[in-house]
Amino acid sequence: MGELREGARIGTWLVCGIVGLAILYVVGAFAFGGAGWITAPFRGEVEERERTVGSGAFRLTTYEEFFDLCEAVQNAEGTILALQQERESASEARRAQIDQSVTALRATRIESVNDYNTKAAQEHRAPFRDRDLPYRLDVDAEKTTCTA
Incomplete structure (x- = not known):
């Protein structure tokens, strides 16, 4: 009977050891492989940002885009001013066209x-x-200044 108890105890330790190793293996696989799987979207996002924001083409295009947008605002203001000046001496039919153009x-x-x-x-x-461009443009301003 003593030998049977000793054999059961060894068997219990053996089963516990195998289960423990299996749990350790699963935890290790998840910790190393699973961590990579979990952080994949973040790593992909950083990689994508480095490809775009870090590229010279993106930097140059963005730099020029601010000037283009500011210039578009100034062009609209200039055209509005020219149309308003024309309106003073325009016929009634032309005034209606000018008003529509100014609204647009x-x-x-x-x-x-x-x-x-x-x-x-x-x-x-x-x-x-x-740095010479304004931080924000004012929607209500009549004249926008974009310095280069």
Whole structure:
């Protein structure tokens, strides 16, 4: 009977050892392989950002984009001013056309201002805005200054 108990004890230790090794293996596989699987989206995101934000083409395009957006705002303002001056001496039919054009240009100007402000606020684009350009453009301003 003593030998039977000793054999059961050894068998219990053997089963516990095998189960423990299996658990250790599963935990290790998850910790190393699973951690890679869990962090894959983050690592892919960083890799994608480095490919775009870190590239010279992205930097140059973003830098020029701020100037283009600011210039679009100024162009709309200039056209609005020219149309308003023309309106003073225009016929009634032409005034109606001018009013429609001015309304459309104001909407286009607001879109350009909002686009500029949105991009200027983006963390990955803001560093590429020229220091002479305004941080934000004002939708209500009559004249926008973009210095180069």
